[in-house]
Amino acid sequence: PLWSRGLGDVYKRQNLGFFKKVHAIIHPGEVNNMRSFGSLNPDVLVTHTDSEELYVWDVKRQPGRSFKECRVRNDDANYKPSTPDLILSGHTEFAEFALDCHAKEYKVASGGRDTNVLVWHLPDFSANAAVDSSNRNGKVTTSESGVEGVRLNAQCTFKGHTDTVEDVAFHPTDSNILCSVSDDTRLLFWDSRCDHGKPCLLYTSPSPRDQRGS
Numbered sequence: 001p002l003w004s005r006g007l008g009d010v011y012k013r014q015n016l017g018f019f020k021k022v023h024a025i026i027h028p029g030e031v032n033n034m035r036s037f038g039s040l041n042p043d044v045l046v047t048h049t050d051s052e053e054l055y056v057w058d059v060k061r062q063p064g065r066s067f068k069e070c071r072v073r074n075d076d077a078n079y080k081p082s083t084p085d086l087i088l089s090g091h092t093e094f095a096e097f098a099l100d101c102h103a104k105e106y107k108v109a110s111g112g113r114d115t116n117v118l119v120w121h122l123p124d125f126s127a128n129a130a131v132d133s134s135n136r137n138g139k140v141t142t143s144e145s146g147v148e149g150v151r152l153n154a155q156c157t158f159k160g161h162t163d164t165v166e167d168v169a170f171h172p173t174d175s176n177i178l179c180s181v182s183d184d185t186r187l188l189f190w191d192s193r194c195d196h197g198k199p200c201l202l203y204t205s206p207s208p209r210d211q212r213g214s
Contacts, residue, residue, distance in 0.1 A: 024065045025057060028081035028147045035101040035108075046108050048099050052091040053147070054110055055084035056122070083148050086125055090118045090154035098168045098180065105175040111165025117158040117180045119192060125152045158190045160199045 029049035036045050043059040062082060072079045088108060095112025102109075106122035163183035171177035176192045177200075189201035 023059055023062070024067075024070055025059075025062050025082045026065050026070060026080070028055070028084075032096045033099045035099050037101050037106065038103045040103060040106070044106075046088075046099065046101055048096050048110070050094060050096060051147075052089070052093060052095060052112070052114075053151070054088040054095065054099070054108065054120075055147075055149075056086040056088065056108075057082075058085045061085060081147070085149075086122070087147065087149040087151045088118075088120045088154070089151045090120075090157065091116065098165045100168050100170050100178070102170045102175045103172065107170070107175045109168040109170060109178050109180075111161075111168045111180050111182070113164045115159070115161040115163060115165060115182065115184075117161070117165055117168055117178070117188075117190065118154040119156040119158075119178070120152055121155045122152070124155060125150070156192045156196055158188075158199070159197045160188050160190075160202075161186065 027047065027049070029051060031047050031049060033048040034045055036042050045057045045059065047055045047057065049055070062085070065082065069080070074081075088110070091110065091112045091114055093113035095110050095114075095118075098109075098111030098117075100109045101107070108120045108122065109117065110120075111117045158180070161180065161182040161184050165180050165182045168178060168180045177189070179187060179189045181187050185205040187203040187205070188199035190196075191200045194200060
């Protein structure tokens with residue numbers, strides 16, 4: 001399936017080369033970025049919005065929203081966004097764009113304005129591990145942004161950048177390894193089996209001043 005960047009419409013390609021909408025989800029806030037788990041499970045999607053939290057959606061479990069519901073503006077009293085199947089918590093400032101899902105394991109990586117890189121292991125939720133303690137054994141809670149859902153804390157928090165993390169990417173076969181790039185002009189490589197406060201490899205791009213002087 002293919003997601004639109006609007007309300008959360010899910011499309012499937014038809015034989016004639018166009019797409020047909022097969023499912024609609026009302027996303028709480030704009031969709032800044034989204035990823036799926038690809039061949040592992042294309043129906044489970046993760047989204048970034050203007051928030052410290054990420055949303056996980058299981059398209060097959062989500063109730064389809066009607067065309068009438070999707071047309072309601074978010075400032076209308078009748079506006080009711082869909083409830084995510086799981087909410088990923090841990091960022092302390094907005095995390096809007098840096099996002100990746102591993103192709104072989106249910107792991108999600110994210111970066112944000114708090115300069116941190118976070119990784120969640122979704123099976124931790126089914127094992128009742130790392131679930132936010134405020135949930136009282138996984139009960140639905142509501143955040144300051146008003147979004148209801150069960151929240152899962154990050155499995156790893158990598159600290160090494162000094163500015164907003166703009167992108168993250170997993171190693172294609174080893175989910176313990178990932179890299180991140182930041183506005184601090186550094187590319188950092190991380191291994192979850194090592195010290196989370198020290199990158200395994202660091203590459204610093206020359207600053208504009210250095211480039212002019214060369």
